[in-house]
Amino acid sequence: MSLLDTISDGLSWLSRKCGFDTVDSFPPGHQYARTRWNGAYFDIASDLKPEQIERSLCESIANTPLIFAHIVNPTPRMQRALLSVIETRMRRSCGNPVELVALLVNAYRSRHTQEAVPGLRGVIETSGYDTGAVLGYLGAMPAAYDIIDAVS
Incomplete structure (x- = not known):
């Protein structure tokens, strides 16, 4: 390893540590x-703690829900942020939540996505990834995903 490589590695490490x-x-x-x-x-700074990272991603989802499409294997908390937007659209009849449900359904195509609502994976898989069936399931139990995170 040359001196230039060592300096480059050191600068990269310092850059990450400083965010x-x-x-x-x-x-x-x-x-x-x-x-x-x-x-x-x-734009997630490298010096943030995992809890801060997740909070920032959830805020982005709440503000711009279609951004959920750019997350692979979203955490249950991220899914609840999207579910909250879906629930608001269903309750207020403002906007069509089907495109957001499709994003959620697509996230469950990965077996590594952890379930945010009990039974949601089963409904998604047995319905053949049908957004209408999932929307019906979510509409039938609106309180199931209206969860307030204890850690904010």
């Missing part, structure tokens, strides 16, 4: 290490 770089996943060994997001859509 100048952005991250596109949780750190290795984290509970949700399989969760990935497109860094072009999320």
Whole structure:
């Protein structure tokens, strides 16, 4: 390893530690290490703790729900952020939630996506990934995903 490589590695490490770089996943060994997001859509500083990262992603989903499409294996908390938007659209009849349900259904195509609502994976898989069936399931039990996170 040359001196230039050593300096480059040192600068990269310093840049990450100072938060100048952005991250596109949780750190290795984290509970949700399989969760990935497109860094072009999320500006997550590398010096944030995993809880702060997840909170930032959830805020982005709440503000711009279609951004959920750029997350692979979303955490249950991220899914609840999307479910909250879906529930609001269903309750207020403002906007069609089908496109958002389709994003949620697509996330469940990965076996690594953890279930946010008990029974949701079963409904998605038995319906053949049908957004209408999932929307009906969610509409039948609106309180099931109206969960307030204890950690904010």
